[in-house]
Amino acid sequence: MDSPFIAAGLPVALAVTMLGLGLGLTTADFRRVVAYPRTVMIALGCQTVLLPALCFVLVVALELPPASAVGMMLLAASPGGTTANLYSHLFGGHVALNVTLTAVNSILAIVTLPIVVNLSAAYFTDDAAGLGLQFGKVLQIFAIVLIPVAIGMAVRARSPRFAGRLDRPVRVLSVAVLAAATAGAVLAERDNLAAYFAAVGVAVVIFNVASIAIGYGVPRLVGADRPASIAVGMEIGIHNSTLAITIAISPTLLGNTEMAVPAAVYGIVAIFTAVAFGVLAGRRRADEAPALQRRA
Template identity: 65%
Template sequence: MDSWLTTVGLPIALAIIMLGLGLGLSIADFRRIATYPLLMLIALVCQVVVLPGVCFGLVLAFGLEPDLAVGMMLLAASPGGTTANLYSHLFGGHVAVNITLTAVNSVLAVVTLPVVVNLSTGYFQPDSQSVGLQVDKVLQVFAIVLIPVALGMLIRSRFTRFADRLAKPVKIVSAVVLVAVITGAILNERANLADYFLAVGAVVLVFNLISLAIGYGAPRLAGMGKPESIAAGMEIGIHNSTLAIAIAVSPALLDNTRIAIPAAVYGIVMFFTAAGFGYLVTRRKAPADEGTRADHPTTALS
């Protein structure tokens, strides 16, 4: 179910892209995060508490079978991944906020993910075993996100003009890589797509749309700027489906390929929903947000 493209190719590609993101960041960008404590709190509460609750309600409403129900809950409990950072970058989100949220969520997931999954298996599959989070997967997220970004920031601090010249080409390359990944994922899973989508396509789509709406809407209602809200929306709306699949199929953990089906479907659906979401929230620029946008190094696609 999970291909070389997603397990090896995508992490490598995203690591290169994150290097490019780091070229546009400085220490000052991360200092500004301290001015958004409410945003950080809202995003984390949505990710850790609200979304698992929403997902549980959807699972019951759609009447999913136990394996698929647990798979949905596993997906909901998975933290955001590097793809969220990429989409935020492409659509004008505050990338520094994304990077921080990804790091914090990955740490929290060491505790929250096993709790959510164990409660879910206890409810839907009373006879199943408990699960612990793979520490190496958490470290992988840190490696893919933080190390390339830190390297990019180091380059920017020493060769500012060079970093500025690379900003636009890197954004173009990012978009090209994303299209290649989408195409490869579809081609790789074409034989199973119909069965997967019939089983969980509807609930996955609804959950993804709700996640994006909550992630963006909650900060906006709290008075946050558009770049910060886009960052939160992408981080909360795009879960790490590769991590969820790894936990589902690992013989040492859940060892159940059917539990991985929701994450596999989600891994394809979210590429399109996230792109549509990014287009909708960036097609109009509110005057009040222009000043905030100028305070960080990303701009929306035009």
């Protein structure tokens, strides 16, 4: 994972992606929390408490090596990515709710992610002080996540029309940069891919499927409609692996390439599980429509 494609490309991709998120946000998106209080609170509770706890049990049960265990916990603490918004749109999710959750999650992660990583480093490693995220490193995460978002929101506030024209090109650019960085990393690491999957593949697949199931199932259990549940399932199930990899490999943050392996494998696995979940959820929604019409 020492590839220059990862070291240089992923931070750029992350910055462009967060800028694109900011271009699509307004203060109304944060006020929307009031419109969906129960669903938002459930989603945030799953993201910040339930999933890290589940991941901890999983990595202990599977007896992962210390660096891999911390990498899994870093992934669990990472917020949903903007890719979740795209999948939600494609498969009938509540996109406005997705945007709200992504925005709020990204801000909460500034606090929750360092806490989870520090506790994990203290538990799994003998070098907690060296591997943890100290205050100065937290500020760097703050800069990585929020500064591009703030710039995008400022542009949107000052010139909505200009931001609207930028939105699609920036989204395309972020996908292109991320795809190029990922492709370059895969090519550079092709000899190690089998070893990476062997090391953490089982843990990643279980955690990914469980994340999607929790994100969709818990809102449904408390009465949320299907579009809202799909939105939460995508948000909870598609973690921002780019952010996790960037934090893991950056020399000024964790500086540990082994910790980036779970997020790298997750980024590949989540593509297929998200599509499978979207197809299944969309099919069930279509099956319900005739029944609802007959009742009407």
